[in-house]
Amino acid sequence: MHLDETNDNSGSRPPSDNGEEALETQRGPSKRQISRRRGHFKSRLGCHTCKRRRVKCDEIHPVCGGCRRLDLRCEYPSTAAGISCATRALSMASSAAIQAPLASLTLQDLRFYHQFLTVAHPTIPLKSEALWMECAAMSHEYDFLAHAVLGLGAAHITQSAPGLDYTTEALQHRVTAMQRVNERLSLPSHSPREEDALLAAVLCLVSQSSLLPGLENMAEHLTMSRGASLIAHSLIKEISTSLFRAHQDEHFEILSSMVQEQPKDQNTIDGFRASALALQPLATNDNERNYADGLISCIDAVEISAIEAWKRFLDVFMMALSFSHEDFSAFVSPVNHVARLLIIHAFLVEYVLGQVCIAPTEAPSTPSRKNVIIAWTRQVAAALPAEMKNYADWPLDFASQLETLDSRYLWSP
Incomplete structure (x- = not known):
């Protein structure tokens, strides 16, 4: 992915008419130039160790680059709790998670992905934020899951952010996800990891259907819920190896606690x-x-x-x-x-x-x-x-x- 918005101002300074610029080049950078280059944005959500060392933290979770390089203990302040789930998932997924599944990823898609990580992941299984972060990290391996994740994120923004309408994008990702899920389900066998990815994609599609106005979508929501129930019982053959197993076992315990x-x-x-x-x-x-x-x-x-x-x-x-x-x-x-x-x-x-x-x-x-x-x-x-x-x-x-x-x-x- 190329970000065309990046501005490169190198070489844009107009040449001096009096030869001062050439002289400065020979003498080396001035104190004023050195001072200007030192400026950088403060790391407000950096780890405690970098703050104590008075160095800029790159804010990578769970261990920042500086602490990893020096083999230091890395702890983040509580003020970062609001974004911890998203940053943990991004760290798990790595850059490949946003490169491999889609031929042309847009900046809007990154917004949809962030929405999924923070607030839009499915509510079933209950209290399963960590599970869905792991599923998001799997999306770089399975294009059907990537499209399901992005479609759910786009639909969620449309319904929760007044003035923003990503209906077209949500439906495009949804249609692609459904086509590719059906293609994979038609194959005779799947690895346990792919079975988890397929179930995760189906559950994302179910959740997205609850965010689509129109009576045809009300019927589709029930139909998708029925399909997800059937898939959950037939697709995950070795349930003991599934990411969803522990959450299935804990469902009523979590429900009671809520x-x-x-x-x-x-x-x-x-x-x-x-x-x-x-x-x-x-x-x-x-x-x-x-x-x-x-x-x-x-x-x-x-x-x-x-x-x-x-x-x-x-x-x-x-x-x-x-x-x-x-x-x-x-x-x-x-x-x-x-x-x-x-x-x-x-x-x-x-x-x-x-x-x-x-x-x-x-x-x-x-x-x-x-x-x-x-x-x-x-x-x-x-x-x-x-x-x-x-x-x-x-x-x-x-x-x-x-x-x-x-x-x-x-x-x-």
Whole structure:
């Protein structure tokens, strides 16, 4: 990659008319010139050792160049904590991580990569920042993973940074990633490392689908979640060697540590229950009836405990993913308005329960996913036939309320 923005001012100084410049060359650099060359930007996030030695630190993590060269202990100040995850991943990945996977990497792509490293990596597995840093470091080996990472980063910026729209770039990376993942999945065998890379790419694609407004993308999000579930069970044959194994084993332990009983807004809880109950008579088959029952069971579990409410939500989330192919296709069909109402209630109950189950300190740092769920809710309501509009009254009211709330939810993809 060539950075054309680099300015080279050497040789740009106009020649002197009185021969002083030639004389200065013969005499050597003046004190004024030496003083000018000494200036450099201070290393505000450098390591303690370089600061004590009064030398400029190159800020490479985990060990800077100076400490590595002199075999000194390298420790960074706590003020660097906010960027430590990103710098650690960049150090692990090395320069090859941003050279090999793409034929033409742009400065925008570097921004997408940084967004992924800092805030946009998937939330599943729970509390798995280190895992995703390692996956980012693997992206230099697998182009499908690189495109999935960049597409997720681009979509996240679009939804979280007002005035910035990288929709085109996000979709370009997404389409390429999906094509290349499908190509690799069609091959008969994969190494354990490639299996991890494929699963990581699929999970990135799932997360990206939750950041794409439009009802077609709501259905695609469920479809991608279903696909990821199938791949996770069939692709990772030797699960004991997988990067994802430890996080799978620790899922419920981590979940339990995140749950904290919070004050309850009884009006919101009662409103959701009444709205979900009203959908029960509309169900036309056992799948829809079971889904409606599951939603009501989620909200009823609030009276038992926050952790029980979360566990029952996981049952609802997995329910649609376990449908047969024909039943699932019918469930996500654009003409199945009952199912769309059930689906949007499932997305919203995550935020209802988030306020009840999750401490404010566990809230996502950006409202990107929340904004898309609000958009999906309003799009579902707008697409309903006139005789069903009233079934969207509570979802629309809560969507407006959700705009003023923080972004706590139950951390599904």
